[in-house]
Amino acid sequence: MKTRDTSPHTQHLGQAPMYFDYAASTPVDGRVLQAMLPYFTQEFGNASNVLHNYGKNARRAVIRSLELIASSIGATAPDQIIVTPSATSANWLAMVSAGTAGSKPGHIITSPVEHSSVIAAARHLEKIGGAVTWLEVNSNGLVNTDQLKKEIRQDTALVSIGHVNNETGVCQDIESISHLCMDRGVTLHTDATQSFGKTGFRVDNALVSMATFSAHKIYGPIGIGCLYVRNNTATKISVPGDYSATANVPSLVGFATAAELTASMSTSEISRIKYISMEFLRDLHSRVDVQLNGSSTNRTWDILNLSIRNIDGADLARAAKIAISTGSACRTGSREPSPTLHAMGLDIDRCRSAVRVSFGRFTTATDAGAAVDEIQKVVSLLRD
Numbered sequence: 001m002k003t004r005d006t007s008p009h010t011q012h013l014g015q016a017p018m019y020f021d022y023a024a025s026t027p028v029d030g031r032v033l034q035a036m037l038p039y040f041t042q043e044f045g046n047a048s049n050v051l052h053n054y055g056k057n058a059r060r061a062v063i064r065s066l067e068l069i070a071s072s073i074g075a076t077a078p079d080q081i082i083v084t085p086s087a088t089s090a091n092w093l094a095m096v097s098a099g100t101a102g103s104k105p106g107h108i109i110t111s112p113v114e115h116s117s118v119i120a121a122a123r124h125l126e127k128i129g130g131a132v133t134w135l136e137v138n139s140n141g142l143v144n145t146d147q148l149k150k151e152i153r154q155d156t157a158l159v160s161i162g163h164v165n166n167e168t169g170v171c172q173d174i175e176s177i178s179h180l181c182m183d184r185g186v187t188l189h190t191d192a193t194q195s196f197g198k199t200g201f202r203v204d205n206a207l208v209s210m211a212t213f214s215a216h217k218i219y220g221p222i223g224i225g226c227l228y229v230r231n232n233t234a235t236k237i238s239v240p241g242d243y244s245a246t247a248n249v250p251s252l253v254g255f256a257t258a259a260e261l262t263a264s265m266s267t268s269e270i271s272r273i274k275y276i277s278m279e280f281l282r283d284l285h286s287r288v289d290v291q292l293n294g295s296s297t298n299r300t301w302d303i304l305n306l307s308i309r310n311i312d313g314a315d316l317a318r319a320a321k322i323a324i325s326t327g328s329a330c331r332t333g334s335r336e337p338s339p340t341l342h343a344m345g346l347d348i349d350r351c352r353s354a355v356r357v358s359f360g361r362f363t364t365a366t367d368a369g370a371a372v373d374e375i376q377k378v379v380s381l382l383r384d
């Protein structure tokens with residue numbers, strides 16, 4: 001595979017405000033786009049109709065893509081991959097399937113710092129009569145694993161703990177959690193949407209039963225994700241009828257290409273981004289009164305959640321000529337303090353001043369330096 005970046009998006013980003021919102025969505029990598037293009041115009045067949053070459057080629061692309069996605073994330077076989085329209089629906093599928101598998105809605109364990117789609121699925125289960133245990137979270141953003149040990153019950157159908165938090169970059173100790181769940185015979189689902197390619201996460205090493213992924217966080221197209229389900233997982237995934245709809249071949253090819261690239265580049269990409277992000281934070285620290293929210297050790301460095309004292313995060317995000325957010329993409333614009341930061345026990349001022357700055361494949365050290373200049377400038381303006 002070629003490794004040259006041909007992304008038209010990086011050229012475009014030269015004129016637009018510099019992009020520091022990779023946790024919300026990533027531009028499609030040029031190599032991914034190139035791989036997808038033929039499936040819009042030449043290989044456009046229906047993968048279910050293999051009576052002619054159009055369909056046969058599409059079918060081959062589907063099979064190959066599933067194999068690539070599986071091997072990139074550390075799965076052993078393509079039939080462990082359930083393709084979904086998003087990570088949101090993969091999370092729903094995992095949780096609602098597990099929570100409703102018995103004769104009555106069962107018990108699940110999760111935490112208040114999960115992605116909103118996990119929280120929504122848990123709330124749904126509560127509404128239909130299921131029991132949900134919400135684990136405590138400390139000020140570093142880490143879930144209480146001692147409590148997890150105590151809360152697992154005979155009827156616990158699922159533990160769902162995300163690996164990397166989308167707002168803070170805090171990384172849960174998923175290996176310990178998975179050993180704990182295995183010892184107790186409980187199915188563990190993890191949302192690995194912000195983790196794959198940003199940590200060494202692979203489903204084989206992490207020993208999870210189910211894991212969620214999304215293409216648009218790894219330089220693939222928006223609108224496709226997957227749920228990995230390990231063989232012999234107790235939870236039987238009930239896939240709604242329309243999952244047998246005509247395969248979205250271009251997106252699947254894009255997802256697979258993005259996953260393969262991400263897996264092959266992750267070691268060098270992680271250290272490059274860590275260096276840039278740490279320099280950014282050091283530089284910013286020397287110029288404004290900034291606090292890093294969440295653990296400074298158990299984290300990925302592509303996502304920084306920062307509070308600048310006496311500065312409203314939304315004002316800063318609006319005024320700065322760089323693309324940043326005040327929290328997760330789904331919460332930006334909300335005046336309510338982030339439930340994640342709130343669960344970590346941060347005071348209201350610190351929650352209100354929080355901004356998320358996230359770095360990615362196309363961020364350079366020069367961009368990061370310019371972002372520090374811009375933040376310092378806007379902070380001075382807002383203080384005047």
Ligand SMILES: Cc1ncc(COP(=O)(O)O)c(C=O)c1O
Pocket residue numbers: 023024085086087088089115117162164165166191193194214215223224225328329
């Ligand atoms: C951790 C996490 N899970 C799930 C999602 C939802 O992803 P999608 O846009 O594919 O539904 C996101 C996106 O922000 C995320 O960061």
